[in-house]
Amino acid sequence: MYLRLVREGSGYRYILRETYRDNECWKFRDLMDLGKDPAEYIEYPGGCGFYFKPEIEETLQEKGVDYTSEDLEKAFFPFLDPYVRQILEKFSNHRSIHSPWKSFSNDELYAHQQDLHSFDRRRMHFLRVGRVDIGDLEGRPWKFLNILLEKSRDEIEHTIEEMEKMLRPHEVRLYIYTALHLQSYFPAHLLRNHPIGLDPERVDSYFLEELCRLNADHRFFKGMDVPEDGSLHPFLVRYAVMYFDHEFSGGSLDNYIKEFFRRREFHHRNKVTRSIPTVEACKVFGISVETFKSMTRKELIQLYRQCAKKAHPDKGGDHETFVRMTDAYECLLAKK
Structure with missing residues (x-):
């Protein structure tokens, strides 16, 4: 059993569902509509104890569902009182959880x-x-x-x-x-x-x-x-x-470039990337300082990507040109 969030227009509700086997296929069926807050079906008599309202078990019995109290606890776990949930988490960390697949070859x-x-x-x-x-x-x-x-x-x-x-x-x-x-x-x-x-x-x-x-x-x-x-x-x-709604992060490419230089740095191993003046860095990409200032970070990354593909040594470009272009890019990117 599991609690499925179902969106309907601008609203939503939770459905208690069950996976079952139909011939050679796994399917699911709705067991009970829990509305917007499944927590309303949980009662706390005191202390760390809790139980589920009778209508849940009555519905499951009517539908002939084979379940245990642990199955319900697992399904409703995110909606339990935070303190009770914390106690259960500590308890579950100390008990042995047997995987049904552990004995399989x-x-x-x-x-x-x-x-x-x-x-x-x-x-x-x-x-x-x-x-x-x-x-x-x-x-x-x-x-x-x-x-x-x-x-x-x-x-x-x-x-x-x-x-x-x-x-x-x-x-x-x-x-x-x-x-x-x-x-x-x-x-x-x-x-x-x-x-x-x-x-x-x-x-x-x-x-x-x-x-x-x-x-x-x-x-x-x-x-x-x-x-x-x-x-x-x-x-x-x-x-x-x-x-x-999201963009690719620059981190992966930055790491790749650093690794590229590390593998090909046969000379000047102790050379530190120098700071390039903005005017000089802009000239590397053929743009003016005014154009650079009006560019967004995303536009700068796109410009570098276009130029780097042409200047990349593995694509027939010059190694020193590619290094200088990357230095200029890093200096400009830092200003964005």
């Missing part, structure tokens, strides 16, 4: 994970590891995927949405870039794992292409009804909003 576990969609695999890998270069996630079992096993598509999305709340703003767009495996569109590109250095229009175009492809993938929506008019499913609408 690698072959058995791999067989169960075969049903997981590649989009789920890539999302979980980034959320657990935080890497754009995901390598090959196929051909072997991964323990971090066990949390998605025997769940309906709706419960999988619920689980991942909760984990996505831990993403920092500068990680969001990079996360979606990785989850949709957009680096596959730049197989030989030097910056395929550093999307801030790629053509933004091409990246946006590939993002929309992959999102539409996923929207038409019946395997991803297995066990669910897909809109027949071809409109974007709400599960994916949120990724469109997340993608265009």
Whole structure:
């Protein structure tokens, strides 16, 4: 069982749901509408004790749901009184939690994970590891995927949405870039794992292409009804909003450039990047000081990205020119 937040127009409500097995497919069903505040269904007799209002158990019994008190506690946990929740967290840290998959062999576990969609695999890998270069996630079992096993598509999305709340703003767009495996569109590109250095229009175009492809993938929506008019499913609408509401961070490219210099710095190892006057730095990019002052930080980054692609040594450019351009960029960026 799990509590699913359902948005309706400008409002929302919580639904108590259950995943169940239907032949060879995992589906979900609504058990009870809990309104806007599930906490209203929790009673506190005193101390650290609590119990759920009778109508919840009565509803579950009427629907023939097989559940335990721990199942309800887990579902309602975020809505418990903070003090009670803290006590339960301390208790759970000292009790042994047995994973139902612990006794499975690698072959058995791999067989169960075969049903997981590649989009789920890539999302979980980034959320657990935080890497754009995901390598090959196929051909072997991964323990971090066990949390998605025997769940309906709706419960999988619920689980991942909760984990996505831990993403920092500068990680969001990079996360979606990785989850949709957009680096596959730049197989030989030097910056395929550093999307801030790629053509933004091409990246946006590939993002929309992959999102539409996923929207038409019946395997991803297995066990669910897909809109027949071809409109974007709400599960994916949120990724469109997340993608265009955030930008790629410059950190990945900055780290790449530093690593690039470290590997190629055969001479002048103790040389410190000198400070370049604004006028001189602007000349490197062929702009006036007035133009620079009117530019936003984002526009400066785009200008550097365009110039760096032409001057990059791996693209036939001159090493010294690229170094000077990067020094000028860092000096100008510091002023923004």
